[in-house]
Amino acid sequence: MPRRVPRMSMRELVADLVPDGQQLLIGGFAFGDPMALAHEIVRQRRTGLDVLKTSGGVLVDLLVGAGCVAELAFCHVWNSVGPEPAHAFRRAVEGGHPNRPAIEELSFGAMTMGLAAGALGLPFMPTTPVTLSGHDLVRRRWPDKLGTVTSPFGDGELVSVARAITPRIGIFHVQRVDEFGNGQVFGPTAELRYAIGACERIVLVAEEVVATEVVRERPELTVVPGFAVEAVVVEPWAAHPTDSSGYYRRDLDHHIDYGAATATVEGFEDYVRDWIDGTDDHPGFLARLGGDRLAALALRDRWW
């Protein structure tokens, strides 16, 4: 049998592996966003982070609003329910409050390909034609994010390519993991398989640990082999208020409430005080949400 993977708490993960200034890719695509990680990053008042995230969502909005982020690469940042504006992100980018992160943008197709190149050990991947789009023309931090090569075949057409992205560390939400670190995901995977593979170091945040035989009954669901995983945090409901296939639905009310609460700086600070600093850890956050809310969102009886 292979080696067991180390377990740590979310607090230890942030304390040990996410120091100020750390570059990290955070997994999730408006589902499976590890919000419990973001909360803990805020609790520990990290600053200067270099964050990569395909779908920004409320996770990035929160980190930016709390002043944790110095650099940010993304495909979009939004609150997908409503849609509510991503107020904190807008305040930061439009008005520099609390700070104006240095940003870089890629389309989702191009970021998928850049991460795929990183995962596959290749220097680049061909991608969506984007020449003369905004992504092509605006480069602030990554002058080489996109390039063009001439095809060696046919009539020598121009081909847009996305440069390999290889984040220093990646932290990903998965539904379940075994003691060896094999991580499994239900539902759509968006760019997840490639994003994981692209990262130099890989940490999983899992809803639960299951017996390894449970994982081995469905080896097709494994999105990352345990041998590539450095550590695991087990944190039920870690993706709330985003959704987790087979475990719980997106919490629409919390998305809306977050949007309403964070429309002002004061409201944002109140939210952090009440929901993050005031809850100590993720079980505390869940206690504040309340068992009835969780029960209404839970799906475990349905897809299991």
Next chain:
Amino acid sequence: MPRRVPRMSMRELVADLVPDGQQLLIGGFAFGDPMALAHEIVRQRRTGLDVLKTSGGVLVDLLVGAGCVAELAFCHVWNSVGPEPAHAFRRAVEGGHPNRPAIEELSFGAMTMGLAAGALGLPFMPTTPVTLSGHDLVRRRWPDKLGTVTSPFGDGELVSVARAITPRIGIFHVQRVDEFGNGQVFGPTAELRYAIGACERIVLVAEEVVATEVVRERPELTVVPGFAVEAVVVEPWAAHPTDSSGYYRRDLDHHIDYGAATATVEGFEDYVRDWIDGTDDHPGFLARLGGDRLAALALRDRWW
């Protein structure tokens, strides 16, 4: 609900969609090889086919030995049990009996990437460095199978690229399918997901049809959406003597027996007479194998 996908028999598939001279990619990687398709191609005495197959196996050996193949692109051709020599393939390539197919070779990594490029609608994909390898130097039918581009990033390194492969039609073994053509596979997928996507027309050979709700309980197992599938043949044990995850094991004895039988031209002809022409169709082939043999290979009670 979407449209239902047409069902046809194996006989109809070969009669209607695999005329003499047809270019076709046949799926499978020494598991999930649709041997029942090969048998029917031999029964109908197709000639001049342009066959693409990553892992040649006994399937390609049989088609070549029966004189069905004029052109062949592959990664390897072997009988992986023993290993027995691929006698018919060797006779054809070494001695031109019954004919010498025009061949082209790619490494498995490069063919995976060429198929991926085809599937993804991209002109090429970067691949394994292969410069000055045999695959790079020997090009008989596909002068442009591989090329080199200069990376637009960093220090301008040379990058090997595999040209997109887009076969006219692809026929693939899957374990199960629903009435809408959604095809599901258990176990490793090798290059399958990309090979399917690369083909202009897609036909599935399934072990069984299951209720669409069964498919929808495990949407992660779907390797091709029904909307891309043109027709389905339902043929239990279609991959025998290769294996089919969760359904049956590789038949080692039949691999060995095939190797022994086909060591001579006469033996090859006897094999075709007894196992293919003499069995009329795949149920006939299975009857010849016998229920005890099938029972010994069956796995349905294990992984299900």
Next chain:
Amino acid sequence: MSTVHPFEWFLINAAREFRDGEVTFVGFHWPMVAARIARHLHAPDLVVVYECGIVEDRLTPQLSTSPSDLRAAVGAPMCGGSMDALYSWLGRGRVARTFLEAPIVDRRGNVNTTVVGDYDRPTVRLPGSGGGTELGSLGRGLVLLSTGDRARAYPERVDYVTSPGHLSGPGERERLGYPAGRGPEVLLTPLGRLTFDSREGFVPAALRPGVSWQEARACFRWLREEPGELSELPEPTAEEVAATRHVLREAREMRYRLPADLPA
């Protein structure tokens, strides 16, 4: 039936753009709502794909709030990934029709969902592209949906090309390596349905009854003289209105922000 609100008109006409049985790439927001309306009406066999890899080929129990709201995956026949959706299905051309919301769209169908004003000091920061860039770049049969009824939603040229339309003019896409035969074809707005003309850009093919050429021109400022004959969009049917109101009730339950003056 009661008076049809312009927003209902818009959604009904958006729904009419869907074709039954077609594989259709549906982007965030009103395209999702319109697809659901179409599924209740003339397109029950619609096959919708989303950028995260979901295939949605029948009516889901609940309306999703976004393509990544996994309510869209309930009962899905396939859950793949973004490589499948954006490349194998969209880029490879297996998708027949594509719907993208275009809150700010210019004469040549370039869509801006990124910034208004200067990129580094924006007047308004919008969410960014997600897969919207791919829909503009690669989508076959691309229909743009905009609820805008003012000129500011339709500049001559957008500040930032998030989703490439026909860029600066005819032939530019092809010259730059964009695949042939793609790019926006229809722009549907509350004022009417515009189609793309490679010389003139988007021009009205039919207006909503009651909308004058002057009103259209005040919104789409690149328009020139009034054409001799101008079609009107057909009146909504009772079934269309009922389906639309049904789906809008679902949208309200699912916390969609709806026009304030929409009847409840």
Next chain:
Amino acid sequence: MSTVHPFEWFLINAAREFRDGEVTFVGFHWPMVAARIARHLHAPDLVVVYECGIVEDRLTPQLSTSPSDLRAAVGAPMCGGSMDALYSWLGRGRVARTFLEAPIVDRRGNVNTTVVGDYDRPTVRLPGSGGGTELGSLGRGLVLLSTGDRARAYPERVDYVTSPGHLSGPGERERLGYPAGRGPEVLLTPLGRLTFDSREGFVPAALRPGVSWQEARACFRWLREEPGELSELPEPTAEEVAATRHVLREAREMRYRLPADLPA
């Protein structure tokens, strides 16, 4: 224990090349048998990956006949695809050690599994590459296994480079864009263990006891003068012999072709 057959010697020494706990890419045939022997001995925590996407991290109930024999997937923690195996794991460098069978291998570790003689009119047509090319091109810690004990298995230069070794000489891989730090390091044969020297090519690091320098030189014809001191491979232990014979019995049951003179 009874006399150890040279083939058993070969497998025992091949098994010794595996390191416990390492992620190891195992190619077709004797590498698979050697990995299984190693797992019974010093490497129970070996993590094996195969080109079709299987992760095999514990003793499977049965020995597989090939990496695509799905007996290798029984109890697997992951079944992915070839993109995972050949690129994400091998190419990206997550694999620490790589084993490739090399029936014909030249001085610089170039492996031929394609043709002997002219490509178009071959004397012997071999199976071709499969993923073997990638193992030579990308594999870290590459160990080549050859059962050959005659010079024809070890030409100065192979007729066809199926799996690139160090090509024609030092620096050529790097110049052509091959990743740094890859390429064959060890060549294990029934005569002994050879390691790669960038100037001389493969040279014996240790011979099997009883094999003389002359015998080695008759096989590896590029060798020059006998070194002052030449190690011998350590004698097999009783445990090694027992494990090897156990796995060879399994191999026989699984229809592996074994040397005719091997004790049953």
